[in-house]
Structure formats: structure tokens, C-alpha cells
Amino acid sequence: MKKLLSALLIAWLVLSAGIFCHAAEDEARAAADRLYGLGLFSGTGIASDGSPVYSLDRGLTRQEAITMVLSLMGKTREARETVFQTHFLDVDAWAVPYVGYAFRQGITAGTGPDSFGAHKEVTAAEYLTFLLRCLGYENGNDFRWDEAASKTDWLGVTRGEYENAQRFTRADAVVCSERALHAFCRGSEQTLSEKVLGLALDAPLSLPARVADNTYAFRLEDVPTYEGTPFVVLNAGIPSFTEDDLSHLSFERYGEMDGLGRCTAALACLHRDLMPSDSRHSIWQIRPSGWHTVRYDDLIADRYLYNRCHLVAFSLAGEQDNERNLITGTYGMNHDGMRGFETRVANFLQHSDCHVLYRSTPVFDGQDLVARGVHLEAMSVEDGGEGILLNVFCYNVQPGIEIDYRTGDSRAMENAAQIIESRQAVVSDAVYVANTKTGKFHYTWCSAAAAMSELNRYYSNDRDELIELFEPCRICNP
Numbered sequence: 225m226k227k228l229l230s231a232l233l234i235a236w237l238v239l240s241a242g243i244f245c246h247a248a249e250d251e252a253r254a255a256a257d258r259l260y261g262l263g264l265f266s267g268t269g270i271a272s273d274g275s276p277v278y279s280l281d282r283g284l285t286r287q288e289a290i291t292m293v294l295s296l297m298g299k300t301r302e303a304r305e306t307v308f309q310t311h312f313l314d315v316d317a318w319a320v321p322y323v324g325y326a327f328r329q330g331i332t333a334g335t336g337p338d339s340f341g342a343h344k345e346v347t348a349a350e351y352l353t354f355l356l357r358c359l360g361y362e363n364g365n366d367f368r369w370d371e372a373a374s375k376t377d378w379l380g381v382t383r384g385e386y387e388n389a390q391r392f393t394r395a396d397a398v399v400c401s402e403r404a405l406h407a408f409c410r411g412s413e414q415t416l417s418e419k420v421l422g423l424a425l426d427a428p429l430s431l432p433a434r435v436a437d438n439t440y441a442f443r444l445e446d447v448p449t450y451e452g453t454p455f456v457v458l459n460a461g462i463p464s465f466t467e468d469d470l471s472h473l474s475f476e477r478y479g480e481m482d483g484l485g486r487c488t489a490a491l492a493c494l495h496r497d498l499m500p501s502d503s504r505h506s507i508w509q510i511r512p513s514g515w516h517t518v519r520y521d522d523l524i525a526d527r528y529l530y531n532r533c534h535l536v537a538f539s540l541a542g543e544q545d546n547e548r549n550l551i552t553g554t555y556g557m558n559h560d561g562m563r564g565f566e567t568r569v570a571n572f573l574q575h576s577d578c579h580v581l582y583r584s585t586p587v588f589d590g591q592d593l594v595a596r597g598v599h600l601e602a603m604s605v606e607d608g609g610e611g612i613l614l615n616v617f618c619y620n621v622q623p624g625i626e627i628d629y630r631t632g633d634s635r636a637m638e639n640a641a642q643i644i645e646s647r648q649a650v651v652s653d654a655v656y657v658a659n660t661k662t663g664k665f666h667y668t669w670c671s672a673a674a675a676m677s678e679l680n681r682y683y684s685n686d687r688d689e690l691i692e693l694f695e696p697c698r699i700c701n702p
């Protein structure tokens with residue numbers, strides 16, 4: 225008997241470790257606890273220690289799904305008090321008021337004349353369609369039911385995991401439902417939890433005045449000509465976001481490729497919870513518009529002229545081989561232009577609970593296949609831009625190399641060595657050096673600066689610019 229017991233115990237330990245070892249499982253458990261606490265999710269029973277049993281790893285039946293959806297709509301009580309029967313024969317007694325009510329209200333249909341498919345598992349598309357309906361989006365009008373997942377991705381209720389999902393578990397249902405509570409209802413300034421349940425789960429969001437009041441519109445012709453600095457600050461660093469961009473939920477929206485196969489723009493609401501825990505895969509198979517594999521061994525520290533350059537950096541949102549997020553960018557733009565800003569945003573996210581709105585737009589001139597640069601805008605959301613406020617243009621150039629932006633062809637300039645030498649002169653005259661990896665800047669003589677990798681160095685004499693972008697070192701106090 226004792227032997228059997230310990231075998232059972234071991235089996236239980238192994239099983240429970242297997243079930244709850246992923247972050248996603250922790251997230252589901254936490255979401256289930258929150259919904260349970262709000263009375264929006266009832267679980268499947270009570271354990272001997274009095275805690276609720278959620279059965280998160282099993283599928284969600286259609287009768288369970290409709291009950292959850294009615295609770296998110298704040299209608300379960302009304303259903304219980306007004307509906308006592310249904311013509312569907314396969315519905316369990318406990319679910320009769322909910323299924324009957326949902327059918328009467330046109331929220332759901334059956335699977336046959338007298339069957340609801342009550343014990344069938346709900347599909348991702350079905351459940352996400354229900355959630356969108358809760359949020360005021362109309363099936364057929366605002367989205368197509370078989371594309372419900374791309375609409376919920378757009379809102380941040382899902383994160384790309386249900387595009388081709390076969391199975392939708394109770395864990396999936398609680399995570400998506402809990403996120404939906406924090407989403408804004410269609411055309412409304414209220415979230416689902418505020419509007420339908422009267423719960424204030426989130427502090428209100430608004431744009432800081434300096435962002436709301438500015439009328440800046442980016443135009444390539446207004447960008448100063450490149451003169452050796454890898455980026456330029458636009459509109460005194462104030463971005464142009466609108467109220468519609470604000471969200472309590474993390475999301476990533478990547479624009480469709482245009483007719484020339486070019487990336488359009490990416491808008492993300494970044495948060496620590498989107499930052500990757502896995503490492504980067506190889507992305508060599510992606511060929512962005514204008515791509516050439518070309519090297520200049522004597523002229524570029526990293527040899528290759530072009531990088532597959534992320535619009536939203538891997539370090540920020542963990543996007544691997546998303547072709548709508550990768551452009552042909554010079555080594556110089558990637559490392560000297562964008563990297564410092566990405567590092568600064570990543571450092572901020574790591575030490576904050578705030579979201580950061582982040583828009584990255586490749587700027588093409590006419591029919592060019594290679595972008596002239598990337599327009600980057602960012603704003604920390606909950607603190608009204610106190611932590612992060614950015615509006616910059618990073619030039620897609622490489623010192624000493626001439627690029628044909630129409631095609632991506634390139635050649636070394638006749639005076640390439642001279643140009644690079646004059647940049648070296650800037651370097652040796654520079655008072656400050658920033659580390660684009662750590663986001664700190666130093667006096668060039670600082671001991672901490674000496675150890676810095678050549679690839680992460682950004683030299684400058686402009687302290688005003690540096691203090692906007694980087695943190696001063698605590699040793700040398702630049």
C-alpha cells in the first residue's frame with residue numbers, strides 16, 4: 225500500500241511539474257484566479273483544501289464557453305432569472321438558462337435543429353468571435369469570423385498564437401477573457417470591464433498635452449541631409465501618437481507589405497511581458513526588398529553592408545522571422561542609428577510596469593526598394609512620456625559607401641578611406657562615448673569606456689543629444 229502511495233505521489237509530482245512549468249501556465253493560473261475573484265469564472269469544482277479546481281488543461285465545451293461569455297457580458301444573472309428551458313436536447317441542466325438565453329438573444333446558434341453541440345469543444349475562432357462581440361465588434365462587418373484571431377491580435381487580446389490553432393483549452397479561454405476585460409470597447413473610451421461590468425480595473429489613459437497638442441507630420445523632404453550623424457531628432461523629440469493608439473494591452477501591429485514587397489510600418493504597445501526569453505533564430509531566409517548580400521571587408525567593421533534590420537527589435541518584442549518587420553538596413557543604421565534607441569527602450573521596459581507605444585516606419589522615396597531611413601517614435605504610456613519620449617529619423621547610410629536606393633546596388637566611394645578616416649578623427653576628438661548596448665554614456669577617458677566593444681561605441685561631442693538618449697555613467701559623471 226505504501227509503495228503504491230509513493231508511486232502515486234511521484235506520478236502526481238511529475239504530472240503537476242509538467243503542467244505548470246511554462247510561463248503560459250502561470251499566466252493562465254493567474255488569469256483564472258483573477259476571473260474567479262471577480263466572479264466571472266467558476267471552475268469545475270473545489271479541491272479538498274478549499275481552493276477552486278480550474279481544469280485548465282482540458283478543452284472548453286461550447287456550453288462552458290457560452291456561460292463564460294455571458295458572464296463577461298454581465299448577463300448570467302438575467303439568464304438565470306428569466307430562462308428556464310431550451311429546445312436543445314444535449315444541454316446539461318446547469319447550462320440550460322445560459323444556452324437558452326444566448327440563443328434567444330441571437331448570440332449563438334445550435335449545431336442542428338435540436339442540438340447545441342453542448343459537449344463539443346469550442347474552437348479558437350468561435351471563442352474569439354464571442355469575445356469580439358462582447359467588445360462591440362460585429363461579425364461580418366468589423367471582421368470575418370474565420371479571421372477573428374487577426375482582429376484579436378490587433379487588439380492585444382491574443383498574440384498571434386491562434387492563427388492556426390486546432391485546440392482551445394480552458395487555459396486559453398481564461399487568458400484571452402482576462403485580457404479582453406482590459407481592451408477598449410469598439411468606438412468607446414471605456415474598457416470591457418468598465419463598460420459592461422462597472423469595474424474600474426485600469427487607471428484611465430490619456431495623451432500628455434505636448435503630444436496631444438502637436439500637429440507635426442513627418443515628411444521626408446523636411447529631414448535634413450545626412451551630414452555624418454547617424455540620426456536626427458525631429459519635432460524636438462515629440463512623437464505624434466493619437467488617443468486611438470492608447471491601450472492597456474500589449475500589442476504588435478505589422479502593416480501589410482506594399483505592391484513592391486516593401487514593409488510599411490509597425491506599431492506596438494510594448495511591455496516587459498512581450499520581451500523574449502528565447503534566443504534569436506537565424507533569419508537568413510528572409511529577403512527584404514532591395515536585399516543584396518555584399519561585403520566591404522576594409523570599410524565596414526562587420527564586413528557586410530546590409531543587415532536584416534528589425535523595425536521592432538527582437539529584444540523588444542521577440543519577433544523572429546516576420547517578413548513584415550524586416551528591412552534592408554545598413555550596418556551603420558542598425559548599429560549607430562537604431563540600436564541606442566532600442567537599448568534605451570529595452571532598459572526602460574525592464575525596470576518599469578509601463579507600456580511603451582512604439583512606431584517604426586521605414587521611409588521609402590518613390591519606387592525605391594531600399595529605405596532612406598527609419599522614422600522612430602516612442603512614448604511611455606502610463607507615465608505620460610516621462611520615461612520615454614522619442615521622435616527621430618535614423619539614416620540608412622554607410623560611411624564611404626554609395627547606395628542606389630532604387631535597387632540596393634552599392635559601391636565604395638573613391639574617397640571611402642578618407643571619409644572613414646575623417647569619422648575616425650571625430651572619434652579621436654570626441655569628448656563622450658555612449659555604449660549602445662548598455663544605454664550609458666561616458667567621458668572617453670573613463671575606465672568603464674575602455675572595456676566597451678568597438679561595435680557598441682557611439683562617439684559625440686554633443687552632451688545635450690546624449691543626455692536625451694543615454695544615461696550618464698555613475699563613475700565618470702559626464
Ligand SMILES: [Zn+2]
Pocket residue numbers: 665666667670671672673697698699700701
Ligand atoms: Zn564612465
